[in-house]
Amino acid sequence: MVRSEKPTAGTTSVAGLMRVAYGNQGIAELADGQRVEVVFRRSVGRPFCGDQVRLELVDENCWAVAAIAPRRNQFARVDGQGRKQVIATNLDRVAIVIAPQPAPSTDLVERYLVAVHSLAIEPVLVINKAERLQPGVGQQHPFNRIEDYRALGYRVAYTSCKGDPGIDELLPLLQNHTAVLVGQSGVGKSSLVNRLIKDLDLQTGELSRTTGKGTHTTTTTIMYRVAGGGRLIDSPGVWEYGLWAMHADELAAGFPEFSAHLGTCRFNDCRHASEPACAIAQAVDEGLILPWRYAAYRRLLVQNKV
Numbered sequence: 172m173v174r175s176e177k178p179t180a181g182t183t184s185v186a187g188l189m190r191v192a193y194g195n196q197g198i199a200e201l202a203d204g205q206r207v208e209v210v211f212r213r214s215v216g217r218p219f220c221g222d223q224v225r226l227e228l229v230d231e232n233c234w235a236v237a238a239i240a241p242r243r244n245q246f247a248r249v250d251g252q253g254r255k256q257v258i259a260t261n262l263d264r265v266a267i268v269i270a271p272q273p274a275p276s277t278d279l280v281e282r283y284l285v286a287v288h289s290l291a292i293e294p295v296l297v298i299n300k301a302e303r304l305q306p307g308v309g310q311q312h313p314f315n316r317i318e319d320y321r322a323l324g325y326r327v328a329y330t331s332c333k334g335d336p337g338i339d340e341l342l343p344l345l346q347n348h349t350a351v352l353v354g355q356s357g358v359g360k361s362s363l364v365n366r367l368i369k370d371l372d373l374q375t376g377e378l379s380r381t382t383g384k385g386t387h388t389t390t391t392t393i394m395y396r397v398a399g400g401g402r403l404i405d406s407p408g409v410w411e412y413g414l415w416a417m418h419a420d421e422l423a424a425g426f427p428e429f430s431a432h433l434g435t436c437r438f439n440d441c442r443h444a445s446e447p448a449c450a451i452a453q454a455v456d457e458g459l460i461l462p463w464r465y466a467a468y469r470r471l472l473v474q475n476k477v
Contacts, residue, residue: 184227184237189218190394191378198378199226199234206377209234219245220392220404221260221349244290246351249413258392259351259404264293266345268354268363269313270300275355278474280313281467282414283353284325285425289417295344296320297352299359301329301336319461323428332362342367347400356408364405368395414475419443422471423451428460429468444472 187199187209195211197218209226211217215236218224223240245260267283269275280296287294296317298304304314313320321327328340344350345367352360365371374395394404419442423429429443429451437448454460 184225187224187226187236188394189220189222189224191391192218192220192222193391199224199236201226207234209236211236215239219257219260220394221262221351221402223261244292246286246290246292246353247415248286248409249415253413253415255415258353258406259394261349262290262292262351262404263348264295264344264350266295266297266341266350266352268297268299268352268358268360270298270354270358271303271305271314272300273355273357275313276411278467278470279355279412281425281464281471282412285417285422285471286412286414288425288427289421293326295326295328295341295350297341297354297363298327298329299331299354299363300333301331302334316463319464330363332359332366338363338366342397342399345397345401345403349402349404351404351406353406353412354408355411358408360405360408364395364403367397367403369398371395414471417475419472422468422475426464426468428464429454432459442472444469 185201187201187207189197190200190206191198195217197209197211198206199209200206207226210233212235216239218236218239222242224236225238225240226234227237229235242260244262245257246262246265247255247257250256265283265287267280267287269280284294298314298317317327326344328344329336330338330341341363352363354360368374378393392404392406394402397403423433423443432450432454435450436443436446438446441449443449443451451460451465455462455465
């Protein structure tokens, strides 16, 4: 790799892309592919994986983030204290990975989809460990509703890291995009990353050498280059995904099939729960909205205490 000459301290800043961010430091990639370790300044704020930043050389061996470019979006989840926690920024797609084992909890997929829609990012539903699917088992699980998701316009990919269908359906959906892989612990995200990123060991090693400290791939959000173009961000798995506090309007916007009926209820402040003359409830009765999707929306209302 041809490396550009580093500017001397005090010279014009250079552009960078955050590939790893942890604590008050991280790793940024320069325009020529060079990776440098950077520190964060409290006065500037904390960048996240996927941020475009301006860097300046403080001294011979120390780079600092001088500015963070405005973000197109930022994908987040709720931490143990109910606070919004940003995972990655400037995304084109969010790949939501579920698997037969561990089976997703009730409404897990809908919580992810609501979060993705609220950020105007395209979701991709990934059914991993496809070789373990059992037809006709658990009618309430998402695996028996895949065609419903497709009919709603969602992209769906079946994957397996132990045989067919492999990653052939998923890889084209990630190439030439910036995407983040999210899902419960144990659904096989690490195995997918190993299959999707052919030179994973090389890229991980390069990032580790940049810091000289090693990179904890299971606990740190990391951005990788995808063969054929694009970037894939791997995030640590969580046992459960929670939404931050949302207004009823925001939750409803997370169900695209509701859009044609929003604004036509009798009451302007209708939450689409049990109010009379609710256009959403009427659409369900008329077969225009799937009953199970409406039931999921109402459960999210309760969970979110709206």
